[in-house]
Amino acid sequence: MTALRFDPVRLPAHCQQLRQEVRAFLADEIAAGTFNPLDPDSGAKNADAFSRRVGARGWIGMTWPKAYGGQERSFLERYVVTEEMRIVNAPTRRFFVADRQSGPTLIRYADERIKREVLPRIVRGEASFCIGMSEPGSGSDLFAARTKATRTTGGWLINGSKIWTSSAHQSDYMIGLFRTSPSTKENRRHGLTSFLVDMKTPGITCNLIGMMSGQREFNEVVFDNVMIPDDHVIGEIDGAWKQATSELAYERSGPERFLETYGALSELVRVAGPSPDIRAAAGIGRLVAQLHTLRRMSVSVAGMLEAGAEPVVEAAIVKDLGTLWEQNLPHRVRELSAFIDADAEGYDRFADRLAFNLKIAPKLTIQGGTTEVLRGIIARGLGLR
Amino acid sequence: MPPTESLIVETAERIFADLADPQDILKAGDGAWQAKLWNALQDVGLTLAWAPEALGGSDAPLGEGFAVIRAAGRGAIAAPLAETLLAAWLLARAGIAAPSGPMSVAPANPRDRLRLDADGRLTGKLRNTPFARAAEHLAVLADGPDGLMIALARVADCKVTPGENLAGDPSDTVEFAAVTPLRLEKAPAGFSHEALQLMGAAVRAQQIAGALDAMLALAVRYSMERIAFEKLISKFQAVQHNLARLGDEVAAGVAAAVSAADTISESGLDGEAALLEIAAAKIRCGEAAETATLIAHQVHGAIGYTDEHVLHRFTLRALAWRDDFGNESHWSARLGGFVAEIGADRLWPLLASR
Numbered sequence: 001m002t003a004l005r006f007d008p009v010r011l012p013a014h015c016q017q018l019r020q021e022v023r024a025f026l027a028d029e030i031a032a033g034t035f036n037p038l039d040p041d042s043g044a045k046n047a048d049a050f051s052r053r054v055g056a057r058g059w060i061g062m063t064w065p066k067a068y069g070g071q072e073r074s075f076l077e078r079y080v081v082t083e084e085m086r087i088v089n090a091p092t093r094r095f096f097v098a099d100r101q102s103g104p105t106l107i108r109y110a111d112e113r114i115k116r117e118v119l120p121r122i123v124r125g126e127a128s129f130c131i132g133m134s135e136p137g138s139g140s141d142l143f144a145a146r147t148k149a150t151r152t153t154g155g156w157l158i159n160g161s162k163i164w165t166s167s168a169h170q171s172d173y174m175i176g177l178f179r180t181s182p183s184t185k186e187n188r189r190h191g192l193t194s195f196l197v198d199m200k201t202p203g204i205t206c207n208l209i210g211m212m213s214g215q216r217e218f219n220e221v222v223f224d225n226v227m228i229p230d231d232h233v234i235g236e237i238d239g240a241w242k243q244a245t246s247e248l249a250y251e252r253s254g255p256e257r258f259l260e261t262y263g264a265l266s267e268l269v270r271v272a273g274p275s276p277d278i279r280a281a282a283g284i285g286r287l288v289a290q291l292h293t294l295r296r297m298s299v300s301v302a303g304m305l306e307a308g309a310e311p312v313v314e315a316a317i318v319k320d321l322g323t324l325w326e327q328n329l330p331h332r333v334r335e336l337s338a339f340i341d342a343d344a345e346g347y348d349r350f351a352d353r354l355a356f357n358l359k360i361a362p363k364l365t366i367q368g369g370t371t372e373v374l375r376g377i378i379a380r381g382l383g384l385r
Numbered sequence: 386m387p388p389t390e391s392l393i394v395e396t397a398e399r400i401f402a403d404l405a406d407p408q409d410i411l412k413a414g415d416g417a418w419q420a421k422l423w424n425a426l427q428d429v430g431l432t433l434a435w436a437p438e439a440l441g442g443s444d445a446p447l448g449e450g451f452a453v454i455r456a457a458g459r460g461a462i463a464a465p466l467a468e469t470l471l472a473a474w475l476l477a478r479a480g481i482a483a484p485s486g487p488m489s490v491a492p493a494n495p496r497d498r499l500r501l502d503a504d505g506r507l508t509g510k511l512r513n514t515p516f517a518r519a520a521e522h523l524a525v526l527a528d529g530p531d532g533l534m535i536a537l538a539r540v541a542d543c544k545v546t547p548g549e550n551l552a553g554d555p556s557d558t559v560e561f562a563a564v565t566p567l568r569l570e571k572a573p574a575g576f577s578h579e580a581l582q583l584m585g586a587a588v589r590a591q592q593i594a595g596a597l598d599a600m601l602a603l604a605v606r607y608s609m610e611r612i613a614f615e616k617l618i619s620k621f622q623a624v625q626h627n628l629a630r631l632g633d634e635v636a637a638g639v640a641a642a643v644s645a646a647d648t649i650s651e652s653g654l655d656g657e658a659a660l661l662e663i664a665a666a667k668i669r670c671g672e673a674a675e676t677a678t679l680i681a682h683q684v685h686g687a688i689g690y691t692d693e694h695v696l697h698r699f700t701l702r703a704l705a706w707r708d709d710f711g712n713e714s715h716w717s718a719r720l721g722g723f724v725a726e727i728g729a730d731r732l733w734p735l736l737a738s739r
Contacts, residue, residue: 003598004632006640008647010739019737080737087733262733270729278718285721286713289665290672292736293641300640317636320629378632379625382605 004314008296009303015080022084025057035091038263038349040356041215043091047170051094054085055125060095061103068107069120075306079299083255087262093167094128100254102129102175106196109235109243114196118173132162132176132197132221139164140373142177143189143241147223149178155230156180156195158203158223166367168219169206171199181238189241194234201226213359252369253301253315258294258322260364261357264333265291267350271340280339287332294322313381320374327364330357393434393445397453400425401460407695410463419519422464423487432466433483436473440482450474451591451646458595458706461698463554465489465516467588472524475581479535479570486521489514489540491559493709495582499561501529506563507536515709517557518545526572526581533576536566550705552698580654585710586667587645593670594642596703597635600681603696604631607685624684631680638673641666644739657735660723664716671713674703 029035034050035043043050054060059081064070078099085092103122106115121127138144147160158178168174174197181191197204203226209218235243265287272280297318304311333354340347365371379385404422426432434450436442445453454467465487472488491511492499499509507527517523520540527534542564550556605628608619618624645666648659678700682689689696707713724732 004601004636004639006636006643008640008644010647016738083737087737266729266732269724269732272725274726274728276721276725278722281721281725282714282717283721284724285664285717285719286668288661288720288724288732288736289641289668289717292661292665292739293637293644293669295736296644296739297636297640313632314636317633321633321637372626375626375629376622378629382601382628382632384605384608384619384625384628 004317005304005311006297006300006314007303009076009300011076011080011299015074015076018077019080019084021057022059022081026084026088026090029053029090030088035089037088038267038353040089043089047091047094050091051125051128053125054092054095055123060099060125061119061123064103064107064119064123068115069123075302076299079255079302083259086256086259089263094170095122095125096256097131097167097171098122098127098129098173101131102173105175105194105234105243109194110196111231111233114231118196127172128167128170130165130168130171130174130199130219132165132168132174134162134164136161136163140370143183143192145177145179145192147176147178149180149193149195149228151180152227155232156228158195158197158226158228160223162221162223163219164209165206165219165221166217168199168221169208173197174199174221175234177240187241191238192240193237194240194243195228196232196234197226197228198232201228203227211363213356213363252374253298253311253318253322255295255298257319258291258298258326261326261329261361262291263353264330264357267346267353268333268336268340271344271347271350273341273344277339280336283332283336283339287329290325294318294325298322313378316374316377316381319369320371320378323365324371327361330354330361334358391449391452393431393449394452394456396429397426397431397456398460400429400431401456401462405460405462405464407461407698411693411695411698419464422462426464426466427485432469432487433473433485435470436477436483440473440477440480441485442473442477442483446650448646448650451587451650454588454591455595455598455642458592458597458702459599461596461599461695461702463552463698463702465519467592468515468520471585471588472522474584475524475526475535476537476568478573478576481524481535481537481568481570484522484537487516487519488522488524489516489520490524490581490585491517492526492578492581493585495578495711495715498578499525499527501527501534501536501569502563503530505569506565507538507561508563509561511559511561513548513550513556513709514559515550515557516555517543517559518547518555522567523559525566526578531571533572533578535570535572535576537568538564538566550708552701552705554702554705556705556709575655582710583654583659583663584649586716587642587649587663589706589709590638590642590645590663590666590670593674593703593706594639596699596706597638597670597673597677599699600677600696600703601628601631601635603699604628604681604684607689611686618684627680627683631677631684634673634676634680638670638677641669648739657723657727658739660720661735662739664720667707667711667716668713668720671707674700674707678704 034046061070062073149156180193183191203224205222207220430443433442434445438444468489472490473483491514544560546558548556645662648662
């Protein structure tokens with residue numbers, strides 16, 4: 001068993017300087033009515049323009065090579081930008097997936113021509129991505145994917161469907177996992193290939209699926225003889241499983257994995273006022289202690305990534321604890337609301353936030369890798385598998 | 386945490402392994418190891434690591450002392466090492482030289498107070514004073530007519546009523562009835578009752594973090610040795626998921642403790658950063674101690690519940706250490722009260738400043 005390591009990494013002074021710039025930018029955007037921090041859906045209609053303005057500030061793909069439009073800045077700087085955007089519920093959906101995940105995948109595995117064409121557009125905030133993994137018959141078990149890519153002249157023909165694909169209907173591209181060969185007896189993970197899919201390609205239909213929170217972001221994406229050019233293959237044919245795991249550390253440990261319901265806590269503090277009932281104070285203190293600890297763990301993982309390490313287990317731990325915490329948070333806040341004066345200024349807004357966060361809580365331990373999958377990864381890291 | 390962090394930590398770990406191996410202690414069944422361990426630690430200057438050379442100490446950086454204390458937690462060391470380090474640190478705040486021999490520090494209970502009268506005598510009742518009866522001297526904080534005082538007193542001048550914590554280690558009630566201390570000095574400007582509680586809480590958090598590390602190692606190792614239903618229990622998914630949760634909790638406790646220690650090393654005990662970091666560490670380590678204890682025992686089954694198995698040396702101490710220098714509720718109320726005071730809009734900037 002290797003010891004778990006969470007060194008007390010601190011953000012350097014230039015990161016805190018950057019934080020002030022990001023805060024000032026976001027304050028201007030809020031003042032201009034681009035979005036409302038208390039309403040995660042409020043910025044939807046301005047998301048495209050917002051994305052381009054963030055790109056103009058150099059805050060998308062900021063760690064990427066300069067050759068592709070990036071700035072080769074540190075993961076810690078990216079961390080600061082991400083958490084400041086998240087804490088005010090900025091409408092980042094148009095660039096966040098590409099910035100976190102799709103861009104780094106392309107940099108590592110895509111054809112050079114594709115990289116030069118697509119990456120600078122992401123950086124400018126002009127190309128949004130979705131992730132085509134789950135299918136009606138394959139969710140956490142990625143390697144059960146059946147949607148086929150069949151070789152044809154000059155490319156591949158895709159047939160089948162993906163599901164639970166967030167924002168597919170508004171995305172310019174998908175990075176999708178498709179079956180190019182059957183799995184083998186020796187390796188059930190064999191036979192899947194990653195493709196870059198231009199969502200405007202004929203034959204793609206996005207069907208929106210409503211969610212219990214009242215939001216509509218989920219899609220069923222149907223592929224009917226969709227032609228993908230050869231140079232849109234990402235990485236090794238039949239060997240996507242080799243690429244799937246290494247970059248997940250970036251995806252698992254960021255501030256977005258514990259801040260999604262933060263609004264319930266901040267609004268509780270607001271309505272609690274400066275001298276709350278001691279039970280409310282103790283409840284708030286405990287939640288703040290847990291949140292602080294999660295953030296320190298998450299910053300520590302960012303520091304390891306910056307140092308070139310691959311903290312796969314540590315990242316899985318941050319996501320496991322972080323998503324459980326953000327899921328739990330609105331329930332704890334709801335209990336503490338018993339000690340709050342309902343006539344307090346802003347109570348209705350607090351109650352709205354709480355209700356919304358109670359509704360989204362169940363998804364938090366499912367999206368991007370379930371608790372059960374994460375526990376398996378942690379167990380492997382402990383040497384049990 | 387890496388097994389070795391510095392020469393001083395390596396030295397401490399070697400001494401712990403040689404003279405305070407948990408299995409050897411259980412087999413011996415007596416306390417004969419304690420004096421040998423103490424002498425070895427004192428000989429290499431570890432017990433007064435936090436006192437400056439001019440005051441009889443070895444002037445180690447705070448961070449190294451915290452690392453030694455974590456190592457002591459990893460070894461479930463039941464000796465007044467952390468208490469002596471803390472006592473010498475407190476005395477040094479007021480320029481008082483540390484005597485040799487084991488010390489303790491008080492108040493360890495945040496609600497207790499010691500009063501100093503106009504004639505320079507100390508009066509008060511200090512509960513849950515760790516290792517008081519094993520110590521020769523006490524470093525104490527007292528309220529005097531001229532403000533907060535730091536004093537060095539002889540344990541023999543007090544009435545000590547023995548008590549014990551969950552792990553059976555001394556946790557005594559010390560009564561001062563007009564006791565004249567050996568040394569008495571004004572606490573430095575800005576020092577407070579809370580400063581001692583914060584430092585004590587940070588120390589206990591390090592000990593818990595160390596014990597958590599050991600619980601995880603023990604539980605993982607046992608799961609890979611024990612066969613049930615014809616396979617290693619580590620191969621059962623239910624057991625794996627329990628151990629993963631244990632890993633989560635250990636990671637959280639260690640991360641919080643190490644971060645708090647780093648904060649004190651870098652910027653001391655004043656201000657909102659120290660309050661957030663140390664309160665969070667004590668709260669989160671306390672929570673982790675509870676969950677980790679239950680899982681580590683669950684994985685071990687009945688054997689881990691026996692008196693001859695080492696597991697309880699770690700689990701009961703981790704649980705007991707939660708109670709000194711403010712428990713989770715104490716620090717939650719304090720931290721939550723502070724957050725309410727600064728208000729919703731300053732909460733995120735506070736978190737992000739760390």
